[in-house]
Amino acid sequence: MSSSAKADSSLDVSAVEWLEEFLGTYNSAYVIISHDRYFLDRTSRRIIELEMGRASSYTGNYSAYLVEREVRREAQQRAFDNQQHLIAKTEEFIRRNIAGQKTKQAKSRRKMLEKLERIEGVRSDQASGDFRLREIERAGTQVLTVVDAAIGYPNKLLARDITFTLRRGECLGIIGPNGSGKTTFIKTVLGKLPPLAGEMRWGTKVQIGYYAQQLEDLDDRNEIIMELRRVAPSTATAGELRSFLAKFLFTGDDVYKHVRDLSGGEKGRLALAKLIYSRVNVLVLDEPTNHLDIPSREALEEALDAYQGTIITISHDRYFLDRVATQILALDGTGRAEHYDGDYTEYHDWKSAQKRGVVQEEPVVVKRKETVERVAVKATKHKGEKKPPARDSQSIEAEISEAERRLAELSHQLGQPETARNPERLKTLNEDYQSTDARLRELYEEWEQVASETTHT
Numbered sequence: 073m074s075s076s077a078k079a080d081s082s083l084d085v086s087a088v089e090w091l092e093e094f095l096g097t098y099n100s101a102y103v104i105i106s107h108d109r110y111f112l113d114r115t116s117r118r119i120i121e122l123e124m125g126r127a128s129s130y131t132g133n134y135s136a137y138l139v140e141r142e143v144r145r146e147a148q149q150r151a152f153d154n155q156q157h158l159i160a161k162t163e164e165f166i167r168r169n170i171a172g173q174k175t176k177q178a179k180s181r182r183k184m185l186e187k188l189e190r191i192e193g194v195r196s197d198q199a200s201g202d203f204r205l206r207e208i209e210r211a212g213t214q215v216l217t218v219v220d221a222a223i224g225y226p227n228k229l230l231a232r233d234i235t236f237t238l239r240r241g242e243c244l245g246i247i248g249p250n251g252s253g254k255t256t257f258i259k260t261v262l263g264k265l266p267p268l269a270g271e272m273r274w275g276t277k278v279q280i281g282y283y284a285q286q287l288e289d290l291d292d293r294n295e296i297i298m299e300l301r302r303v304a305p306s307t308a309t310a311g312e313l314r315s316f317l318a319k320f321l322f323t324g325d326d327v328y329k330h331v332r333d334l335s336g337g338e339k340g341r342l343a344l345a346k347l348i349y350s351r352v353n354v355l356v357l358d359e360p361t362n363h364l365d366i367p368s369r370e371a372l373e374e375a376l377d378a379y380q381g382t383i384i385t386i387s388h389d390r391y392f393l394d395r396v397a398t399q400i401l402a403l404d405g406t407g408r409a410e411h412y413d414g415d416y417t418e419y420h421d422w423k424s425a426q427k428r429g430v431v432q433e434e435p436v437v438v439k440r441k442e443t444v445e446r447v448a449v450k451a452t453k454h455k456g457e458k459k460p461p462a463r464d465s466q467s468i469e470a471e472i473s474e475a476e477r478r479l480a481e482l483s484h485q486l487g488q489p490e491t492a493r494n495p496e497r498l499k500t501l502n503e504d505y506q507s508t509d510a511r512l513r514e515l516y517e518e519w520e521q522v523a524s525e526t527t528h529t
Contacts, residue, residue, distance in 0.1 A: 084249045085388055091115075101502075107366055109134050110390035117509055118483065124195060131483045149194045159185065208353045208381050211240050212276035215354060215382040216261070221270035223253055223260045229268060230256050231409040236399065240275075243376070243383035245397030245416060252405035254386045258282075258358055261384065281352035283360050287339045289346070292332035296322055296342060299331055303350040320345045336363045344372070353381040361389045390416045468519045475512040482508060 083091070088111055095102065095115045106112055112119070112134035119130040119137040128144075130137040162181050169178040216238040224230035230253030238244050246254050259265045261272055262282060274280075282289070291299060300313050317327050320341045334342065340363030347355065355376075361369045373395040376383060387393055393400070393416035400412040400419040412419040482505045 083388070085247050085390065086249050088388070099506075107361075107364075107369070108389065108391070109366065109369075110394070113391075129483070131480050145194045148191070152191045152193045155188075155191045159188070208351050209277060209279065210380075211278045211353045211382065213240055214238075214275045215240055215242075215278060216244075216275065216384070217271070217273045218261075219271045219273075221260075221272055222268040223257050223265070224268055225256075225265075226268075229407055231403045232269070232407055234270070234401070234409045234411070236401065236411045238382060238384070238399065240382055241380065242398045243385065243396045244399045244401055245393040246384070246386045246401045246403070247388070247393070247416070248403030249405045252403040254403060255358060257401075257403070258356060258384070258386060262356060278354055279352040280354045280356055281347045281350050283343055283347050283355070283357040287343050287363075290331050290339055290343060292330065294331050295328050296331065296334075297327040299342060300346060300349060303346050316349060317345060337365065337368075340364055341368070348375075355379070355381060355383045355385075357383065357385040357387075359386055359388070361387065361392050463518070464522070468515055468522060472512065472515045472519060475508055475515060479505065479508050479512060 088108065092111065092114045104112065104116060114133070116133050117131070119132070119134060121128045121130065121137070121141070130140050132140065162185055166178045166182050166185075169175065170182075172178075214237055218237075219235050221234040222229060222232040223234070234257075236244070246257060248254050256265065260267050262280065291302075294302075296317060297310065297313050300317060301308070304313060314327055317323075322329075322338075322342070322345075331339065331342070340360075344360065360372065364372065369389070369392060373392060376396045383396060385393075385396070397415050398413070400414065400416060402410045402412070402419065404410070412422060414422070482501055485501055
């Protein structure tokens with residue numbers, strides 16, 4: 073029995089986490105289509121990449137796929153370069169000898185070239201936009217101070233007791249279920265709504281740019297180039313505007329399209345282009361990744377990671393929050409608010425420890441930059457209670473290596489056409505795969521427990 077689903081980007085974090093827990097205990101096969109990389113890390117054991125009309129299979133979760141894809145691309149590029157060198161040398165030999173004493177060898181090599189199966193060079197990733205931010209003016213050290221604030225409306229309190237300080241260069245990530253007051257908090261911070269209680273105070277030299285989830289700042293009547301001109305200096309030429317828009321994939325006559333005719337993703341790119349062109353030192357972003365595909369999200373993350381200003385962002389994209397957030401403000405939908413110094417995964421681990429009654433202090437220093445290796449480790453967190461280890465790490469690692477080798481071998485066999493034509497063999501291999509995968513998860517947990525205890529001894 074198998075099932076398939078397209079992960080709904082409208083689900084809040086709690087709903088997605090529930091789905092992850094459900095799939096973690098689901099014993100049948102399932103297929104997922106999603107841009108949620110954190111979700112893919114926690115639920116997938118195989119990735120199928122569709123690119124340029126081809127499908128490529130990778131064993132492991134999304135983070136493992138990123139690593140393996142890079143390894144494959146490097147190997148393919150080396151093979152391509154070597155073959156191109158061989159072809160060039162062979163063609164030069166043919167050119168010099170086709171009419172000379174070595175005509176026979178030259179003709180033979182020409183036939184060899186005609187039969188040679190050509191290796192393709194590595195395709196560059198599809199253009200995703202150049203989100204590099206322009207130089208900005210520095211704000212004061214303390215950008216935003218919030219003390220005992222309450223938000224909502226006169227007849228409806230959404231969250232209370234909100235206190236934190238956001239400093240220059242930091243990023244506040246805001247999470248919570250739908251309707252918990254995330255956008256209301258943003259509007260209150262921006263002065264569009266008054267706080268019900270407490271204080272919200274901006275620092276000196278603050279220049280704010282706002283990216284609305286509904287893209288409400290875009291004027292449907294304008295052409296793309298005219299919409300960008302709304303935030304451009306009067307001295308900006310049409311050529312400069314067109315050049316900047318090209319970084320956001322608006323090229324040629326595209327710049328003359330009307331905003332009302334753009335897709336959701338195109339409107340999202342245009343809104344980000346406007347925000348970045350305006351050179352503000354505080355970015356307030358309401359679900360900035362909602363309209364972007366994965367390559368565009370990654371490009372935006374790279375830009376925000378290098379951004380020297382301060383960021384406040386609402387997001388359900390936990391992978392995005394792990395890349396950019398240094399603080400988390402969690403609204404629970406019942407009026408309570410919780411502030412945490414750290415990224416999303418660190419906050420989630422802290423909350424999980426609290427639920428289990430484990431005392432865990434908040435970290436003081438948090439790095440903005442994530443690595444593929446760290447994300448891959450995070451993808452294996454959030455498990456249940458672990459049993460005390462009975463073995464040393466080396467013996468566990470040896471068994472992990474063997475299980476990973478076996479899993480890769482089974483995955484290869486499952487992907488063979490002859491397997492699909494043999495139901496009995498398919499069933500046997502699938503059962504073997506499931507049991508090996510389950511054992512591998514147990515080994516990962518055991519290894520993490522041993523590593524954790526070794527670190528603290």
